[in-house]
Amino acid sequence: EKPFINALKGKTHTNPPMWLMRQAGRYLEEYMAIRRSVSGFLELCYTPELAHEVTMQPIRRFGFDAAILFSDILVVPDALGQEVTFVQGEGPKLKPIRSAAELTNFNEAWLHQRLEPVYETIRRIRKDLDETYPDTALIGFAGAPWTVATYVVEGSSSKDFANTKSWAYQDPQGFQKLIDILTSSTTDYLLAQIENGVEAVQIFDSWSGVLAENEFRKFCLKPAKKITKAIKEKYPDIPVIGFPRGAGLMYPNYVEETGVDCVGLDTTVPTGWAKENLADKVCVQGNLDPQILLAGGEELDKAVKNILTDLSGQPFVFNLGHGIIKETPVSHVERLVDLVRGRV
Template sequence: MTETGKPLLRALAGEAIWPPPVWLMRQAGRFLPEFRALREKADFITRCMTPDMATEITLQPIRRFGMDGAILFSDILILPWAMGQSLEFIHGRGPVLEPVRSLRDLERLDVGRVKGATRPVMETLRRLRGIVDGPEPIGVARPGQVTLIGFAGAPFTVACYMVEGHGSREFDVTRGLAYSDPEFFDCLIDTLTTATADMLCDQIVAGAEAVMLFDSWAGLLPPSQFRRHVIAPAQRIVRIINERHPGVPIIGFPRLAGIMAVEYGRQTGVNAMALDTGADMKAIAAQLPSTLTLQGNLDPLRVLAGGEGMRAEARAIRDAMKGRPHVFNLGHGVVPATPPEHVGDLISTIRDI
């Protein structure tokens, strides 16, 4: 047990807690009416970079549902934006960036800008840490029970957006460039690996008690490229964080990795691995050390549908992991159309033993 006794930290330290701690990816988001009200007041980047707003948005689901983890409201593309890459979030299109596709493009960016540009994010974390460790309840959450989670995009996933210049289902330009110009792509991944590790360490200094590395597009890569651009950078990031901040848990999320998730879990050094909706959690658990915490992995569309089907599947996932360290979560983020009462029902179901 950790000194704080926070359920999520205990689980991330390898303790099998019953019932498991629970939080949800994209728990602070468009499914909440209070979030939609704030969204009308400022654009996305402004919300991320304004501590008053980012703090409020981070805490909204904690007040309403009492999750065990509060994840910083931000975005994985704040890093390239902080390096100087143009970024705009356009309604109906998502993120739009000026593509970075050559060493010359990459040289125009400046990693040295990141620390100054992300000061508002660090201020948000400082404020949040004071609140989650404060003596007052946060809505329905008990004092001293909520763990503050920082995060970043993993190098390959961030590179996908930087190279493509927008979202994509296949990121074929990015993957093609990794083959046709490996010198540039390796340099981009190396730059992002260092910058990501530094930014996560800054988040820890500012108050994050755990950090998560989102590799949302890891599953697009074949095994050789997965090892080169997903596992190797994650190993390096974990090593840097462990050297500078020993004992701070790291959650890795190699989304859509399939069988490669086993190799990721064994080799990267993460304390916990999040699994996507398509993963058979029990089968993967059998191939991993019992000390590795698993996180996940209810289908977000089950929560959208709600009802007994959602409750039954949530219990099945929870019960299958009994006896090993597990953090209940979804296999991806909460769907915007999800009724808030379904999320409340899910949290109650996980805790009802």
């Protein structure tokens, strides 16, 4: 009866379970020590001993209710055969794919062989949690097809997603082939994560908010529905969390049509609105501004209490509205945990 899993399945807690997006990462000195020991970020993701260790670091420090697999959303295009690197200080760099003809470079047959180190990491984490933190759940994850597609096409992060949108608008059938490949691969990847020991999965659609309604339905909502349906058909008891960042007024549509068990709220979603429009339909997760956590002080205390006031009393998981910022002081995270736990 793990609190995090129970919340995803509809149970209400006096003090909600909590975890943080990017809870394992650069704000922790112990993470940086390991990061400096490897030549590149993907080496860390594909080294089970190290990925297991950094996954567990925030659990040991803060006692979160869930550990999330340490990996990256771009391991899927990497496993499909696209050239993926991470440049220090710049982020991910990929060899762009910008036409349907270039999709022949993808090979789904390589997927599980390339991702076996990730599955080994999951097995190690689950064993560790079962032995030392039996109330702590393990979350697996993947990037949503649209968000991963933006990196596949742009070759890096982007401000306007011009190349991706141009392909989607000018050759919708060809672009749909890319979305279909990523949907199929992501489904297989998440199912394999479940088979190896994760107890819930989150689908990160970090760039869903850049699309108009029609494209949101085609490229964000429909793939999430297909992935969730496939998971539920095989593993009906595994909760699915959707995080359609920036979905705005489309949040209710996303919840109603995808079938997710929980929806992650980005920072811009008013918690009062979420209580009125989402909380009676699904577990909600979120949505403290990472910048407030970085700032700390009275504003942090007030923001946390406001979220707890609005969203406690129904199935709820406390989290951030996006990933933790690398400069965040550890003392601020400790304060946050105390606030949510009701210790201050």
